[in-house]
Amino acid sequence: MSQFTPEQSAAIRAEFPQLSETVSGHPLVYLDTAATSLRPRIAVDLESEFALRHTAAVNRGAHSLAGEATEAHDDARASIAAFVGARPNQLVFTSNATESINLIALAVQLASAVGAPARFSLATGDEIVVSEAEHHANLIPWQEVARQTGAVIRVAPITDGGELTAEAVKSVMSDRTRIVAFSAVSNVLGISNPVRAISDLGRAAGAIVVVDACQSAAHGRLDVESYGADFVVFSAHKMYGPTGIGALWGTTKILAEMPVVLTGGAMITRVDYDSSDYLPAPAKFEPGTPRLTQAIGWAESLRYVESTGVDAIAAHEEALGADLFAGVADIPNVRILGTADAVHRVGLVSFAVDGVHPHDVGQYLDSRGIAARVGHHCAQPLHKRLGVDSSTRFSLGMYSTSDDVALALAALADVRTFFGEG
Amino acid sequence: MELDDLYQQIILDHNKKRAGYGLHPGGFPSHQYNPTCGDELTLTVRLSEDGATISAFEWEGKGCSISQASASLMTSEATGMSVIEFESFANGFRDAMRSRGTIALSEDEYGDLAALSGVSKFVARVKCAMLAWVAAEDSLILTRESLN
Numbered sequence: 001m002s003q004f005t006p007e008q009s010a011a012i013r014a015e016f017p018q019l020s021e022t023v024s025g026h027p028l029v030y031l032d033t034a035a036t037s038l039r040p041r042i043a044v045d046l047e048s049e050f051a052l053r054h055t056a057a058v059n060r061g062a063h064s065l066a067g068e069a070t071e072a073h074d075d076a077r078a079s080i081a082a083f084v085g086a087r088p089n090q091l092v093f094t095s096n097a098t099e100s101i102n103l104i105a106l107a108v109q110l111a112s113a114v115g116a117p118a119r120f121s122l123a124t125g126d127e128i129v130v131s132e133a134e135h136h137a138n139l140i141p142w143q144e145v146a147r148q149t150g151a152v153i154r155v156a157p158i159t160d161g162g163e164l165t166a167e168a169v170k171s172v173m174s175d176r177t178r179i180v181a182f183s184a185v186s187n188v189l190g191i192s193n194p195v196r197a198i199s200d201l202g203r204a205a206g207a208i209v210v211v212d213a214c215q216s217a218a219h220g221r222l223d224v225e226s227y228g229a230d231f232v233v234f235s236a237h238k239m240y241g242p243t244g245i246g247a248l249w250g251t252t253k254i255l256a257e258m259p260v261v262l263t264g265g266a267m268i269t270r271v272d273y274d275s276s277d278y279l280p281a282p283a284k285f286e287p288g289t290p291r292l293t294q295a296i297g298w299a300e301s302l303r304y305v306e307s308t309g310v311d312a313i314a315a316h317e318e319a320l321g322a323d324l325f326a327g328v329a330d331i332p333n334v335r336i337l338g339t340a341d342a343v344h345r346v347g348l349v350s351f352a353v354d355g356v357h358p359h360d361v362g363q364y365l366d367s368r369g370i371a372a373r374v375g376h377h378c379a380q381p382l383h384k385r386l387g388v389d390s391s392t393r394f395s396l397g398m399y400s401t402s403d404d405v406a407l408a409l410a411a412l413a414d415v416r417t418f419f420g421e422g
Numbered sequence: 423m424e425l426d427d428l429y430q431q432i433i434l435d436h437n438k439k440r441a442g443y444g445l446h447p448g449g450f451p452s453h454q455y456n457p458t459c460g461d462e463l464t465l466t467v468r469l470s471e472d473g474a475t476i477s478a479f480e481w482e483g484k485g486c487s488i489s490q491a492s493a494s495l496m497t498s499e500a501t502g503m504s505v506i507e508f509e510s511f512a513n514g515f516r517d518a519m520r521s522r523g524t525i526a527l528s529e530d531e532y533g534d535l536a537a538l539s540g541v542s543k544f545v546a547r548v549k550c551a552m553l554a555w556v557a558a559e560d561s562l563i564l565t566r567e568s569l570n
Contacts, residue, residue, distance in 0.1 A: 024425070356487075357461075357484075357485060357486035357487060358459070358486075359459050359461075359485075359486035359488070359547070359550065360429075360486045360487045360488075363425070363428065363429075363544070363547070364425065367424075367425035374459065375458060375459045375460060376459070376460045380460060383460075389460055389484060390459060390460050418425075418429070419429075419434060419437075419487065420434050420438075
């Protein structure tokens with residue numbers, strides 16, 4: 001059940017104007033936060049106010065506005081870094097988590113082509129470990145690395161219940177393991193993986209450890225250092241922030257070692273016609289004019305999350321998520337992906353409805369005002385592994401309520417009847 | 423937008439009936455894939471000996487009720503058409519699907535396919551309805567190229 005009082009929930013929901021919209025004549029029940037979270041008014045207001053009154057070039061120019069913009073951009077980085085337990089210069093702004101992973105993968109490809117730096121340089125027969133549950137964004141960039149370098153992808157198996165263990169990761173590691181990439185929480189299963197234990201295995205083997213934290217980032221306290229990884233990536237738009245911005249967090253050491261990928265202005269110290277010197281991280285990975293208003297908006301969104309209470313939100317989503325999971329499990333002829341016995345899950349459940357395609361499920365739910373994700377959720381191999389082509393997913397956010405859950409379950413219970421299956 | 427506009431009984435029936443389901447070897451199958459949902463469909467158009475008339479549609483695939491019903495209804499309504507007739511029939515169908523609810527398929531011309539008219543109001547579902555048609559057009563092109 002909801003951990004927020006009705007008054008608290010009402011106050012939170014008032015901050016998200018989209019929740020007062022109607023869909024198909026019904027009040028919106030937004031259960032797609034795992035894809036993109038809604039935006040709090042306070043952050044969007046600040047973002048637009050900033051754009052209207054303080055737009056200027058960051059990191060260049062001596063006029064007052066430019067100085068203010070630069071300061072605001074730096075402050076935003078510091079505040080986002082603090083939210084995830086990082087130091088500001090460990091936090092590289094990117095377009096989204098997908099781009100963050102691609103930056104690492106491209107750095108590996110560039111290093112491999114010239115054989116240096118050693119940590120990033122892969123050769124034929126080296127191994128990249130991923131899990132069976134990865135999002136395409138944490139799989140395809142590594143396939144490209146493998147194609148370019150002759151390295152091989154090793155896939156750590158999950159259990160039939162969707163759980164990933166450190167032992168399973170260990171079982172596919174060898175003395176050729178150079179990269180270990182996995183998600184903190186699967187976007188399909190909602191199960192939290194033993195991140196620290198897996199990271200420790202990877203680091204002990206001298207591999208570069210990459211954690212996709214998209215689904216864990218705003219649903220509890222994210223402390224990037226506690227993951228024990230080299231890199232952690234996440235996206236603002238799953239943290240109540242804007243689209244168009246995300247982050248690549250790296251340890252100070254690995255960011256110093258990592259070769260630059262994109263180059264240009266704002267990332268340099270000395271430039272001559274034949275060569276240049278680069279600034280340290282994060283600047284060396286951020287050529288060109290940065291994402292100013294996005295950074296401001298993201299930081300403000302996280303201030304709002306912080307003021308609402310990160311632990312309170314986590315407790316709320318976990319309790320409501322348990323109701324949602326149990327409710328879906330109770331509906332006949334609906335199969336949940338992932339075990340009910342997982343030690344810890346976020347407020348997310350994916351399922352297949354017997355005899356009804358997820359697109360049809362989603363369309364029916366939409367007619368009742370319920371926004372759910374349908375399809376393969378950018379995880380085709382995982383769906384194949386679990387024996388389904390695609391699924392429907394409900395996911396919760398801080399603004400979700402017991403009413404949302406009840407309405408979604410009632411609508412889901414009617415799906416098969418509508419399509420003549422029940 | 424009413425859900426019943428989209429899911430008329432004819433569509434729900436054809437989703438189960440799936441006329442033309444089952445591929446046989448030979449011919450020029452076209453495989454179509456919808457990346458947003460992972461739906462896929464393979465369809466072969468069979469022509470009469472003189473190559474002028476569609477003698478059969480054969481298809482297999484997996485997908486939502488709209489994509490399955492559209493393939494089944496196309497099979498029911500367009501088998502026996504001349505290739506030239508079918509091309510204009512398919513163009514008319516596409517125009518209606520892309521019309522955002524402004525063009526309804528006439529029952530006189532399209533028979534039970536008119537039940538798919540409502541799809542055009544649901545932009546995200548137009549690709550589902552078109553999957554079999556794109557495959558049919560593609561299979562026809564492959565067939566024609568083989569005759570050249």
